[in-house]
Amino acid sequence: MNRPAAVSEVPEMAISAESAQRAAARQDATTRPATGAGSEPRDGADAASGDGAAERTRAHDAGDPGKTAAAPVIAVRGATAxxxxxxxxxxxxxxxxSGEVVALLGANGSGKSTAVRSVIGQIPLTAGEISLFSTPLRRFRDWSRxxxxxxxxTAESGVPATVREVVSAGRLSRTRLGWPTKADRAAVGRAIELVGLADRAKDSVSALSGGQHQRVLIARALAAEPELLIMDEPMAGVDLASQEILAATLREQVAAGTTVLLVLHELGPLEPLIDRAVVLRDGCVTHDGPPPRAVGQHALPGHDHVHPHAAGEPLRTGLLT
Ligand SMILES: Nc1ncnc2c1ncn2[C@@H]1O[C@H](COP(=O)(O)OP(=O)(O)OP(=O)(O)O)[C@@H](O)[C@H]1O
Structure with a gap:
């Protein structure tokens, strides 16, 4: 097995003071919205599984900020696909x-999307293991988190749907059997508002721009008030105005203690939020630490990152080898 570079073997990564503070703040369950993940009972499947929810409750009950802050929300070990x-x-x-914002960076084809799709169980590993909230992925059932x-x-499914309908779909993992509750509807409304689409809630998604579509998809993910947000190139093909709204949305989530893993090909407006960067190259981790500084590296040869989905000129990341 071609093991990743030494940096990835270092167990304790640099976590910024800001990140550590967020993790501690997260311990005050009061920082979560009243209808948030931490305050709601689990559904039957979750309760039956006895997996993450119970462990999380125990960790919170223990009242030891250090312990929960130290437990990885995502742990990927020797993952081979x-x-x-x-x-x-x-x-x-x-x-x-917990509370960290980690960017997964690297050249086209380096394995970033495969890595995040493995984390959510869409791509099976041929070796290695992944845990979510300290639960091995094969036993993890608590997907509303x-x-x-x-x-x-795109948010379009071919079936006409309004912004509110698409975002509501993201709440289904939390909706008890039966009709959505008042809290469910409020959470959907909040998510739509967060991404700045309150005035478009009744519009068909087919009437939205690409950047607005992306905002709908992010609102759909936020509707369940997740503790962990995983985003694959959220800024790709998004206009500047939408990028700024998305950055503000993410800032708000991070301030509330949400843990974030995101694939990026350039840090852009999200740079101030990033605690740590994991850089992939040919399916191996070549860097795990502070986000590489884009400035200066742009001038180096071989630093073009051609994004296949964005027409036009190559994007430069300053992160590639
Ligand atoms: N279904 C598939 N079958 C075979 N190879 C695939 C498949 N999907 C992706 N690959 C290959 O796996 C490699 C990693 O792809 P992946 O999408 O994870 O890279 P990435 O770093 O996210 O790239 P990008 O920045 O272009 O999105 C690439 O070489 C890609 O061609």
Whole structure:
């Protein structure tokens, strides 16, 4: 197995003071919205599984900020994945701690999307293991704690749907059997407001721009008030105005203690939020630490990151080898 570079073997990663503070603040369950993940009972499947929810409750009950802050929300160890006959992840290790914002960076085809899709169980590993909230992925059932925004999708399904309908779909993991409660409807309304689309809530998603679509998808992920938000290139193909709204939305989530893993090809307006960067190259981790500074590296040869979904000129990341 081609193990990743030494940096990924270091168990304790630099976590910014800001991140540590957020993690501690998160311990005050009061920082979560009243209808948030921390205040709601679990559904039957979750309760039956006895997995993450119970462990999380125990951790909170223990009242030891250090303990929960130290437990990784995502732990990836020796993850190896093959697509077709091609090895795409070659034994990668990384983790994301509670309250951290971690960017997964790297050149086109380095395995970023495969890594996040493995984390949410869409791509099976051929070796290694992944845990979410200290529960092995194969036993993890508490998906309402996880919000996922996939790469390159639109909010359109072919069936006419309004912004509110699409965002409401994101709440289904929390909706008890039966009709949505007042709290469910309020959470959907909040998510729509957060992404600045309150005035478009009744509009068909087919009438929205690409950037607005992306905002709908993020609102859909936020509607469940997840503790962990995983986003695959949330800024790709998004106009500047929408980028700024998305950055503000994410800032708000992070301030409330949400843990974030996001694939990016450039840090852009999200840079101030990023605590740590994990850089992939050919399916291996080549850096795990402070976000690389884009300035200066742009001038180096081989630093163009051509994003296949964005027409026009190559985007530069300053992060590539
Ligand atoms: N279904 C598939 N079958 C075979 N190979 C695949 C498949 N999906 C992706 N790959 C290959 O796996 C590698 C990693 O792809 P992945 O999408 O994870 O990279 P990425 O770093 O997210 O790239 P990008 O920045 O272009 O989105 C690429 O070489 C890609 O061609």
């Amino acid at each position: 093959t697509l077709g006959s091609r090895p795409v992840l070659r034994g990668i290790d990384f983790h994301v701690r 996880v919000g996922y925004v996939p790469q390159r999708t």
